[in-house]
Amino acid sequence: MTRPAQTRPKESIRGAQRGASRGDTGTHPGVDIDAMLDDPTTEIIVCCGSGGVGKTTTAAALALRAAERGRSVCVLTIDPARRLAQSMGLVELDNTPRPVTDVDTSAGGSLDAMMLDMKRTFDEVVEAHASPEKAQQILQNPFYVALSSSFAGTQEYMAMERLGQLHAEGRWDLIVVDTPPSRSALDFLDAPERLSSLLDGRFIRLLLAPAKGPARFLTAGFGVVTAALSKILGAQILSDMQTFVAAFDTLFGGFRQRAEATYALLQAEGTAFLVVAAPEDAAMREAAFFVERLEGDAMPLAALVVNRVHDERAGGISAADAESAAPRLAHGGDTDRITADLLRVHAERMRVAAREQRVRRRFAAAHRNVASVTVPALPSDVHDLEGLRTVGRHLADEPTTV
Amino acid sequence: MAPSSTPLHIVTGKGGTGKTTVAGALAIALASGGRRVLLCEVEGRQEIARLFDVPPLPYEERRINAAGRDGGQVYALAVDAEEALLEYLAMYYRLGRAGKALDKFGVIDFATTIAPGVRDVLLTGKVYEAARRRENGPESPFVYDAVVVDAPPTGRIARFLGVNDDVAGLAKVGPIKNQSTSIMAMMRSPQTKVHLVTLLEEMPVQETLDGIAELRAEGLPVGHVLVNMVRPALVSEATRTALEHGTVDTAEVSVSLASVSLAPDAADLLVDAGIAHVQRQDLQNDQAQTLRASVDDVLDLPLVSDGVDLGALFELADALEPVVNR
Structure with a gap:
């Protein structure tokens, strides 16, 4: 069990964290997060990054801070930790933004939060864009059931679909999105292109052809391909697939249009991307990849957020000095022995900080123009609004006085 | 009855827990003492090449000399879905010309990038093939003494390994049905173990427990929980x-x-x-x-400070002995 910490130590720990985020050694240019949150032309903030770097927490903290500074905000989360979700009132996955209680609304803002339900989003699209009869046909097709509920990849499409919908509703002046933890966390950027290539693919036309009438334009290749397909798949799966594609035909156009519109929305002025990382090799490498990809796609990158940065204040004692002094104190009186232990902790902390510095400097050298903010490693995970506020203050580089 | 596949170790973990490092160390540990082990990655990120500091891996089982000790041989393979599909078509259906025709018609592209799930089917299919491959003929020894997979993260693992159940459900008869049914049988056999890498932090631990529940619900065999970077x-x-x-x-x-x-x-x-x-x-x-x-089988792995180099991997491999000896 964690023992309740004393008041004085707690305060000084907070102080230490503040020092860590503010006493930055200038590896990157800074960024004014509050100005970004307050700017009425900022309509969408996208948090991306690899898994396990605190993306969801960052998104939630930014959304809460923006709301408490007076904006009307909706945060779209993909897969929040249970306790964080509960703290925002997200008890069930129902795909509908719900107001978060206990938000300070004195500045005139508000916060709604929702968790993405990819199957429901998909079903709703089908129901909204197909005749009831056709919708029924699609919803019951075994291919659709598998596609919409269990297969990987659908989440990215649906996250973008839902973002487009929320934005179109016009109920909020800022939407903060968390991105799915996919193999390539930027899969959502590829969704429109994949849909287009699917539509323009000859394979789809091939599958559609028998359902659409005389196959007179088909070449000799057709026979080979369908023969191969039924050999591999069996006739039943092929016919299920044809029914599915045929039923989906009219929908695909709409999907593509909206996906392309969402893509354009992401490139627009009102969008800001934050790449989230932790100060470790693998995470920073992924971050570099995201940054390059966003630049390549002309997506507006606002900053790099480095989470869980360890306190790097040395207090005038280097790791080496601490390490060589510790054994000399280890056999002294009570306080000497305590000091020896503290010096060991200090040496370890300095080594971790130096390693993190190295990783961050390497990134900064390769991406000179990318602004960054750091959030210190907190002693425990964030799972309440107060924790989110603390993260928000660090993001905005605001002195913490609590 | 003699097992129909070689021991298969699937290593998963939440992002940032070091699952690739642990998978690499496990391959080294399993190979020690003159054995031959295949280490596969399935996410196309070339993390294994980076781990062992070798050039990017092609779709080819390639020996990693640095990873062998005591006469052990570690082979690495970056499984690629497109290549796996073409290989699969050539191997099982002798589709020379038709395989090419499928490619021309965009079927390969459709299957591996657009049709969701197919990718996972192909990736698990390749692992299945490698784990069952024998030296010559049905009664001969397996080519590999063990296969280690650097698998997708904990949040996706049950779905990834169970994807063939979904496919078996879609295709009611035919060769796909048979193939996916036997892949699932291998995944659920006592030869297979799914290990979960975690850190002693709240979210990774919660995800690990959720992942174990999902694996158990799917009837997939849970191996060790490997606690990485214990401070x-x-x-x-x-x-x-x-x-x-x-x-x-x-x-x-x-x-x-x-x-x-x-x-x-x-x-x-x-x-x-x-x-x-x-x-x-x-x-x-x-x-x-x-x-x-x-969880019963929890194993602590030491924190290797100052980055992971080959020495650190061997150190981790030693710590993984209890996993090897089961």
Whole structure:
């Protein structure tokens, strides 16, 4: 069990964290997060990054801070930790933004939060864009059931679909999105292109052809391909697939249009991307990849957020000095022995900080123009609004006085 | 009955827990003593090449010399879905010309990038093929003494391994049905073990427990929970108690520091850092208890500081002995 910490130590720990985020050694240019949150032309903030770097927490903290500074905000989360979700009132996955209680609304803002339900989003699209009869046909097709509920990849499409919908509703002046933890966390950027290539693919036309009438334009290749397909798949799966594609035909156009519109929305002025990382090799490498990809796609990158940065204040004692002094104190009186232990902790902390510095400097050298903010490693995970506020203050580089 | 596949170790873990590192170390450990092990990655990120500091891996089983010790041989393979599909078509259906025709018609592209799930089917299919491959003929020994997979993250693992169930459900008869049914049989056989890498932090531990529940629900065999980067306690019990009760006198610490010619001003900072260390240790202990309360096979792996190099991998491989010996 964690023992309740004393008041004085707690305060000084907070102080230490503040020092860590503010006493930055200038590896990157800074960024004014509050100005970004307050700017009425900022309509969408996208948090991306690899898994396990605190993306969801960052998104939630930014959304809460923006709301408490007076904006009307909706945060779209993909897969929040249970306790964080509960703290925002997200008890069930129902795909509908719900107001978060206990938000300070004195500045005139508000916060709604929702968790993405990819199957429901998909079903709703089908129901909204197909005749009831056709919708029924699609919803019951075994291919659709598998596609919409269990297969990987659908989440990215649906996250973008839902973002487009929320934005179109016009109920909020800022939407903060968390991105799915996919193999390539930027899969959502590829969704429109994949849909287009699917539509323009000859394979789809091939599958559609028998359902659409005389196959007179088909070449000799057709026979080979369908023969191969039924050999591999069996006739039943092929016919299920044809029914599915045929039923989906009219929908695909709409999907593509909206996906392309969402893509354009992401490139627009009102969008800001934050790449989230932790100060470790693998995470920073992924971050570099995201940054390059966003630049390549002309997506507006606002900053790099480095989470869980360890306190790097040395207090005038280097790791080496601490390490060589510790054994000399280890056999002294009570306080000497305590000091020896503290010096060991200090040496370890300095080594971790130096390693993190190295990783961050390497990134900064390769991406000179990318602004960054750091959030210190907190002693425990964030799972309440107060924790989110603390993260928000660090993001905005605001002195913490609590 | 003789097993129809070689031992298969699937390594998963939440992002940032070091699952690739652990998978690499496990391959080294399994190969020790003159055995031959295949290490596969399935996410196209070339993490294995980076881990062993070799050029990017092609779709080809390639020996990694640095990873072998005591006569062991580690082979690595970056499984690529498109290549796997073409290979699969050529191998099982002898589709020479038709395979090419499928490619021309965009079927390969459709299957591997657009049709969701197919990718996972192909990736697991390749692992299945490698784990069952024999030297020559049905009764001969397996080509590999073990296969290790650096698998997708914990949140996706049950779905990834169970994808063939979905396919078997879609295709009611035919060769696809047979293939996916036998892949699932292998995944659920006693030859297979799914290991979960975690850190002693709240979210990774929660995800690990959720992942185990999902794996069990799918009937997939859970192996070890591998606790990576366990941070050692750096302070004695006495120091810990003093820090917890706030009885450390910073003025006295200053005197102590001065006695070994260190900056006395640093006392406040040192005490704060000490308290933070103790809090983190407490948190770590809480998480270790939570984990051990619901899982039997938990193995601690040491924290390798200053980055993962080959020496660190061998060190981790030694720590993984209990996984090898099961």
